[in-house]
Amino acid sequence: xxxxxxxxxxxxxxxxxxxxxxxxxxxxxxxxxxxxxxxxxxxxxxxxxxxxxxxxxxxxxxxxxxxxxxxxxxxxxxxxxxxxxxxxxxxxxxxxxxxxxxxxxxxxxxxxxxxxxxxxxxxxxxxxxxxxxxxxxxxxxxxxxxxxxxxxxxxxxxxxxxxxxxxxxxxxxxxxxxxxxxxxxxxxxxxxxxxxxxxxxxxxxxxxxxxxxxxxxxxxxxxxxxxxxxxxxxxxxxxxxxxxxxxxxxxxxxxxxxxxxxxxxxxxxxxxxxxxxxxxxxxxxxxxxxxxxxxxxxxxxxxxxxxxxxxxxxxxxxxxxxxxxxxxxxxxxxxxxxxxxxxxxxxxxxxxxxxxxxxxxxxxxxxxxxxxxxxxxxxxxx
Numbered sequence: 001x002x003x004x005x006x007x008x009x010x011x012x013x014x015x016x017x018x019x020x021x022x023x024x025x026x027x028x029x030x031x032x033x034x035x036x037x038x039x040x041x042x043x044x045x046x047x048x049x050x051x052x053x054x055x056x057x058x059x060x061x062x063x064x065x066x067x068x069x070x071x072x073x074x075x076x077x078x079x080x081x082x083x084x085x086x087x088x089x090x091x092x093x094x095x096x097x098x099x100x101x102x103x104x105x106x107x108x109x110x111x112x113x114x115x116x117x118x119x120x121x122x123x124x125x126x127x128x129x130x131x132x133x134x135x136x137x138x139x140x141x142x143x144x145x146x147x148x149x150x151x152x153x154x155x156x157x158x159x160x161x162x163x164x165x166x167x168x169x170x171x172x173x174x175x176x177x178x179x180x181x182x183x184x185x186x187x188x189x190x191x192x193x194x195x196x197x198x199x200x201x202x203x204x205x206x207x208x209x210x211x212x213x214x215x216x217x218x219x220x221x222x223x224x225x226x227x228x229x230x231x232x233x234x235x236x237x238x239x240x241x242x243x244x245x246x247x248x249x250x251x252x253x254x255x256x257x258x259x260x261x262x263x264x265x266x267x268x269x270x271x272x273x274x275x276x277x278x279x280x281x282x283x284x285x286x287x288x289x290x291x292x293x294x295x296x297x298x299x300x301x302x303x304x305x306x307x308x309x310x311x312x313x314x315x316x317x318x319x320x321x322x323x324x325x326x327x328x329x330x331x332x333x334x335x336x337x338x339x340x341x342x343x344x345x346x347x348x349x350x351x352x353x354x355x356x357x358x359x360x361x362x363x364x365x366x367x368x369x370x371x372x373x374x375x376x377x378x379x380x381x382x
Contacts, residue, residue: 077137
């Protein structure tokens with residue numbers, strides 16, 4: 001998988017281009033809304049298209065547990081099951097092994113875990129993960145890895161990284177020995193691990209590049225480490241990845257993280273924050289986050305963001321949305337999620353345009369001058 005028509009900022013590592021899949025083109029840098037169980041919470045496929053979504057993410061672990069692969073295969077794969085015609089990326093289940101660690105046993109073969117739903121036992125291995133993702137039919141498949149917890153000693157991080165490398169080689173070999181099920185192509189990404197240790201990250205990146213994946217992800221960040229470490233490791237890894245292939249920073253993040261990571265050469269992102277925060281009344285705007293539950297919003301007959309063209313901002317006020325939250329009306333989850341997802345896509349689109357125009361450094365400077373200042377004011381007034 002190559003990034004076509006790649007344009008790079010001359011002063012930073014920020015880049016924009018296009019990724020082609022059988023389900024459509026993806027303009028980078030791109031944010032992928034998370035559809036854990038085959039749905040981006042509270043949003044329909046039409047909502048996703050209208051917010052500007054190009055590609056969404058599905059979850060191997062959760063879809064394995066429910067509805068299960070028999071139903072998924074009889075439906076013709078995840079695209080048809082959820083009526084989403086665009087590209088889909090699926091994770092491998094490795095992060096859930098990390099985040100639900102009390103339920104699993106990790107061996108060289110893979111992972112044995114109990115269902116969070118009914119307690120039944122299941123296994124995940126590189127081969128099983130590839131089989132599941134073949135059944136899901138995602139356009140981009142992730143290799144099976146172990147997400148190293150934070151903090152970890154250098155020895156723990158190295159042991160985990162080396163296990164990941166063995167699992168990823170097995171993922172790649174097995175993936176190449178099988179065929180897609182539904183007539184469209186699938187690409188496999190490797191995942192760089194190594195915790196917060198630059199030398200381990202360099203080794204991991206080079207090891208995966210030598211394996212020759214279709215694209216590369218950076219895993220094991222945004223798991224509790226300081227922001228400075230996350231940015232440092234991102235910069236280290238991008239220096240050791242191919243220039244003409246996609247780079248994906250997994251599980252990141254807040255708007256300021258996206259801007260910083262784009263400047264370090266990242267092309268793809270995913271995070272639950274836009275929809276999760278929406279369900280808690282935290283809205284993202286160009287002036288920083290806004291809490292719809294704040295008392296001062298009760299008579300704010302203004303849009304969430306005067307610069308936003310989303311359906312929610314064009315039709316409803318902060319006061320109305322706050323009323324919906326206070327009245328526990330379900331409509332608010334959809335309207336709030338529409339806005340937050342649209343904001344993330346608009347942020348990425350604006351960055352793409354600034355890179356093309358040769359103005360990314362000015363965009364970044366202006367973004368932080370406006371966003372951070374207003375965010376500090378909001379925090380002090382709540």
